[in-house]
Amino acid sequence: MSFIKENSMFDEGDKVIVAVSGGPDSTCLLYILNELKDKLGIILIGAHLNHCLRGEESDKDEEYAKKTCESLNIAFYSNKVDIHKVSRERNLSCEMAGREVRYNFFEELIIKLNANKVALAHNANDQAETILMRIMRGTGIEGMVGIKPVRDKIYVRPILKLSRKEIEKYNSTNNINPRIDKSNLENIYARNKVRLELIPYMEENFNKDIIKTLNRLSNIVKKDNDFLKIVSEKEYEKHCEISQQRVIINKSAFSLHEAILSRIIRGALLAVNHNLYxxxxxxxxxxxxxQKHDTGKNIMLPKNIIVENCYGDIHIHICVKESEANDNLYYLNINEENIIHSLNKVVKIDVIPKLKSTEFTGTDYIKYFDYDQIKEPIILRHRKDGDKFMPLGMNGNKKIKDLFIDLKIPKSQRNEIPLICFGDDISWVVGYRVSEKFKVSKDTKNVLQIRIGREE
Incomplete structure (x- = not known):
């Protein structure tokens, strides 16, 4: 109970899905939560996924889980999935395929039942095994934290502090006779080898309390990791610009200590890809x-993630083909709301008289022009080879390509920037610059206002 409260696992009124395999750990969890449900003010729901890995034995596991829930007056839901088949179809190991299907099942139930939490039966031995396996793979501090008591404020592990021996004792004392998965006694999987061979060897030859020791290591490392996480999250907010499926890490972040920088990069990858597998x-x-190389360089990462050096800033995003140049011309009418469905844009153009007291400064997406200087038609288009215009404050022309380079606009975005033209002259690179030729001056009599927004 104290471990549950320390980690704020439940709120009063929570609907809690309990993952029940029928084995010793999950059955113990179900009974413990059933004892505590009134004190915690929670509602329990049993859930079992039949992996179809052990034929008739798998069906007996499902039947046992169902009858156990019924005996405790707990609602029960189950599903049956051929994990071997999923494994082949998705080119995953059986362990990974099982995990993926299991969590999909939980997520479906959360939505269907309007549930708040999913309780999982990981224990102290699972924690020790996980830490050892991660150390052997060369994990860092975060990996040595191991299994977290609470993940995503949804998945909770109330018996993470109980050892397997304590679980077996609880089951025996309460006359609980769970199912035994004999495949857990075969040393054909890496985790089973750690459980059946490595840990017993360490207990016998090095440290009889290795389970407790590794769990203590997890608690110690967690404190340091939590501190680094707090610092790196603050730096992430300071140095990163986040948009849809893209994170830009400012060059200033790369002067930070690598312990913080590496966490910022992992945070950016997580924001783009939604997981770090x-x-x-x-x-x-x-x-x-x-980041140390020249602008324009890029690398490809797993999951179709592309990372680009853009003038020292690092852009991380899903790789999509660079948009092809749009050759379409969109003719715009004055004193109308021009809707361009294909671009999801609305362009409103009005002519207004210039009053002495009025200032025409505009914003990125509202601009003012000297109406008497313009030549119709007014056109919205995108860039083409050889485009030039005279930016406000300059006397000569500048290539649009050079402007984009100076403004450090990524190549992948340049074909998407609208240009407003008066006849053959570019008057506005939307969102960036307007032309010197059509600026509002003291001699201006009529002002053309152009507003660009998204179609609602």
């Missing part, structure tokens, strides 16, 4: 190395 230290280091 298949991303390793080598990918983080390659991004740090990329």
């Amino acid at each position: 298949n991303f390793e230290e080598i990918h983080v280091l390659s991004i740090i190395e990329l």
Whole structure:
């Protein structure tokens, strides 16, 4: 109970889905939560996924989980999925395929039942096994934290502090006879080898309390990791610009200590891809190395992620083909709301008299021009080879390409920037610059106002 409260696992009124495999750990969890449900003010729901890995035995596991829930007056839901088939179709290991399907099942139930939490039966031995396996793979501080008591404020692990021996004792004392998955006793999987061979060897030859020791290591490392996380999150907010499926890491972030910088990069990858599976230290280091090179360089990462050096800033986004130049011309009418459905844009153009007291400064998407200087037609188009215009404050022409380079606009975005033209002259690079030729001056009599927004 104290561990549950320390980690704020439940709120009063929570609907809690309990993952029940029928084995010793999940059955113990179900009974413990059933004992505490009134004190915690929670509603329990049993959930079982039949993986179809052990034929008739898998069906018996499902039947046992169902009857156990019924005996405790707990609502029960189950699903049956051939994990071997999923594994082949998705080119995943059975373990990964099972995990993916299991969590999809939980997410479907959360929506269907309007549930708040999912309780999982990981224990102290699982924690020790996880830490050892991660150390053998060369994990960092965050990896050595191991299994977290609460993840995403949804997945909770109330018996994470109980050892397998304590769970077995609880089941025996309460006359609970769970199902035994005999595949857990076979040392054909890496985790089973750690559980059945490595940990017993360590207990016998090095430290009889290795389970407690590794759990203590997790608690110690967690404090340091939490501090680094707080610092890196603040720096992430300071140095990163986040938009839809794109994160830009400002060049200033790369002067930070690598412990913080690497966490910022992982945070950016997480924001773009929504998980960090298949991303390793080598990918983080390659991004740090990329930032030291010239602008325009890029690298590809797993999951179709592209990372680009754009004038020292690092752009991380899903790789999409550079948009092709749009050759269409969109003719715009004055004193009308011009809707361009294909571009999801609305262009409103009005002529207004200039009053002495009125200032015409505008914003990025509202601009004012000397109406008497313009030549119709008024056209919205996109860039084409050889485009030039005279930016406000300059006497000569400048290539649009050079303007984009000076403004450090990524190549992938240049074909998407609208240009407003008066006849053959570019008057406005929308969102960036207006032309000197059509500026509002003291001699201006009539003003053309152009407003550009999104179609609602």
